[in-house]
Amino acid sequence: MNTQDIATFIRRNLRPASIVWCVPFVVLAIALANLVGAGTVAMGEDTFALIQLLCVLGVALSLLREPLLRPLDRLADSESHIKMVAGRVLPLLRDWALLAFVVAATCTALEVPWNTSLADVDAGLLALERGCVTAVVVCAWLVGQRRGWLVAVCAAGLSALGIAQGFLLTLKGTAILPSDLLALGTAAAVADGFTYEVTPLIAQGILLLVASLDACVLMRPAGRPIGRVWGRAAVTALVALVACVCATNGYNALDLHNDYEIQIDYWWPSNSYYQYGMLPAFMTMAKDMDISVPEGYTDEEAAGTEAALAQDYDSATDPNAAQARADQFGATHPSVVFVMNETFADLSSIYGDLGVGYEGPTYFKSIDDALVRGNLTVSAYGGGTCNSEFETLTGSSLSYIGMGLYPYTLYDFDDTPNLARQFAEMGYDTTAIHPNLSTNWNRESVYEQMGFNRFYDISAFEDAPVFHSGVTDAATYQKVLDQLASSDTPQFVLDVTMQNHSSYNQYNIPEDRLTTYNAPYWDQAGNDQLNEYLSCIQASDQDLQWFIEQLRGLDRPVMLVFFGDHQPNFGMALDDALYGDVGQTAHSARAYQTNYLVWANYDVAATGEMRWEQTSTSTLGALALDAIGAPLTSYQKAALGARLSMPGINLFAYQDGEGFWHTTSGNSTDEPAQNAEAEYAAERALEAWRQLAHVQYLEFAKTVQ
Structure with a gap:
């Protein structure tokens, strides 16, 4: 050819x-x-x-x-x-x-x-x-x-x-x-x-x-x-x-x-x-992606339920102490910093010593002057950071939205109640910080819709030190301190950290900072992941200590809310290896627990000893604002009112006042003690869960559907 x-x-x-x-x-x-x-x-x-x-x-x-x-x-x-x-x-x-x-x-x-x-x-x-x-x-x-x-x-x-x-x-x-x-x-x-x-x-x-x-x-x-x-x-x-x-x-x-x-x-x-x-x-x-209308729902009924739950909160609150804190807040307007620390969890508070003598993050556990602290029920596991962020900022629970959904990628937040808008309406300057791409989980759009004045993404951290998976916690804390120093205006700052992000087989922890635990129930690869993760938590613990010391030295009042968004992706494997109650709701609930603390660098009025309380990401914001006397919305009061009977709630389950866990269908596989107190607690928790469903549909679902 x-x-x-x-x-x-x-x-x-x-x-x-x-x-x-x-x-x-x-x-x-x-x-x-x-x-x-x-x-x-x-x-x-x-x-x-x-x-x-x-x-x-x-x-x-x-x-x-x-x-x-x-x-x-x-x-x-x-x-x-x-x-x-x-x-x-x-x-x-x-x-x-x-x-x-x-x-x-x-x-x-x-x-x-x-x-x-x-x-x-x-x-x-x-x-x-x-x-x-x-x-x-x-x-x-x-x-x-x-x-x-x-x-x-x-x-x-x-x-x-x-x-x-x-x-x-x-x-x-x-x-x-x-x-x-x-x-x-x-x-x-x-x-x-x-x-x-x-x-x-x-x-x-x-x-x-x-x-x-x-x-x-x-x-x-x-x-x-x-x-x-x-x-x-x-x-x-x-x-x-x-x-x-x-x-x-x-x-x-x-x-x-x-x-x-x-x-x-x-x-x-x-x-x-x-x-x-x-x-x-x-x-x-x-x-199942659409938010279902609760059975028997009407706007009027939901508004009445919200008012009743808010009244439950008011009735359980010492009016004199509440007024003293409210007066102090109105006079001082303390700055408020929320740190959602990537994959931070004190595993020792959830799984004991892990069978290896692990005692948890030393500094975090030693803090004894917090306003309130405890275990935190979350709706994310091994990932899905944005859902813990969503629940914290909006006060709405994934329990009433649905499985497998990321609200940040589904809904418009222009009319949705959230902490940024709430503080902005009180005259606060609002800032979001996340040392990664602004497009992650649609944050660039969501933060603007929520009313944040500014967003510092990865572009604001050029040449910042890194550890493990990203910019160090300390670098983000320095950005928080810089923002606090930038103006006398009271500040609301959300800091979503990055350094502890998975995976935990990167083998990039310096030898002098790497823990050496050896769990007998895991092979070498499993122990390598465990030690890489615990080394990250140790680094976060050290950075937190530095940050709190800096806050103590400031001449302006600041409240810090510090919490972990979810456990690492081997938490369930720990649960299976260390506990024999597989199949019970409480067994799964352990993997959906992290930790939190609410701390202030000033003496909050009418506040006694530090309180230990179970709470959830969806009620954490309201709990923190209540601790310093900040004004609460009716929605936040209703959530705190429901929390009196239902201290923990997440996407899959809720906890009653006796500590037993129930699936969101109202059933429990924990076989609580058959006595009047346990049955009464279960009934009250179920009723609170149903009531809050109506309130959240009114306050959240109707604004996005």
Whole structure:
């Protein structure tokens, strides 16, 4: 073949569509090579070679697409009626075969990379998953005018969901949730701290994804359109519309809880993924995203309930002491600093000495002049920092919003009550600090909507010292001190730290700062993670001591609220190893506990000895403001009123006055003592939980829905 023949072949066969189809395969091959070369992705040589080979196959199919498809084009354009019919039927059969392959490959890629219990999933649920994938793929094929480009997008998205689930389970032991798809920017921002190991199962998912893309290259209607150019397009569009409407109605009609008996494990959604398959469990949670109206709710009834709970708070408060603190607050307007310390928890207060003689963060435990301190019930575990932040700032509990949701990525906060707006209305200057990207968890928009005057993100920490996963706690504390010194105006400052962020197998702690505990119930890798985490907490403890010493020396009144957002991602493993009450609500509740303290550098009026109290992130703000006599809203008073009977509440459970935990359905697996006091406490807690549901719907849900 001479040069002229090659040029003629290229001119006849290399269409723009062929070149476009080459792009995803070339990009994928190059990106994968770079990630493997940089050590970000770890995979076997054989797996790497096979994936690259499928990419090369995709490029080859793209370049040869026209000569491969042209024979059927000619057949479809034949003057012979029989040949013309065959030329139009055969491409449909080919495309349906390719679609069937894409559906099978996509369903497999959704499950195989992570689901080691796939054989135990009910066949009906797997059929549901196949049906849903089929509906998506067929609708994409029709909407894309029977071409493969939109099919490729949908298949890649669904396959990537299963592959990402494999990586997430390997890295953090958690599940991808529907609202995670609204926080992809945050996921990308924190992704640099991990090494992604392509296990054999994950490799299968990647291979199936690329194979699906290969199949999509060959989807295309044959021959010239019958009649006018737009005729076939219009018919296909009409069929696509009907298919999409039917698919949407089918999805809306699904009652996954009742028809398929899917009950999500709210404590650990990964269990539900294993039990029901990824897509059925994922869709169940997606359908639960709307905030449900509480039974019997009306605005008037909720307002009355709020007033009654607020009256309960007032009745339980010493009016003279409350007035003395209120007078002092009005005269001094102390600055208020909230420090949400990344993954900070005194594990010794939750799990004892961990079986290794661990005594906890020394300085934090020694503080004896706080106004109030204790264990903190949270709604996040191993991640989801923004949810602890959301509960603290808004005073609203995830218990009444739903599982797997990140309000920061779902709702508009322009009209939502929160601490920043509350202090701004009292004349305070408001500042948020987080030494990472401003787009993480949509904070840049959320802080503006909440009324913060300014936000110091990672750009404000150039050349700042780092430890473990980011800017040191001390560097953020210095930024707080700088802000306090910048003006005589009273300040409200939120500081969300970063240094203790997972993962805990980075092996980057200096030897002289690394703890050396050896838990007998874990292997070397487990102990390495434990010591890396405890070393981070030790560093945070030292920085906290420095910060409080600086605050003691200030000549202006300041209240500090310090708390941890969630436990590390091995907290449940500690729980399992150290306690034998697996299956009880209290067992799971331990993993959703951290610690807090409310401290002031001045003598707060009418305040006696330090109080030890259980509280929750959703009531922490109200508790802190109450401790210094700051004005409380009716919503905050109602939350404190409900807290009298329900000291702890989070996404999954609540605690009664006797210390027993109950799921949010009102059931308890803790088998409390069968006596009148325990039964009365359980009844009061359940009633408080129901009452607060109505109040929160009035104060929060109605502002965002």
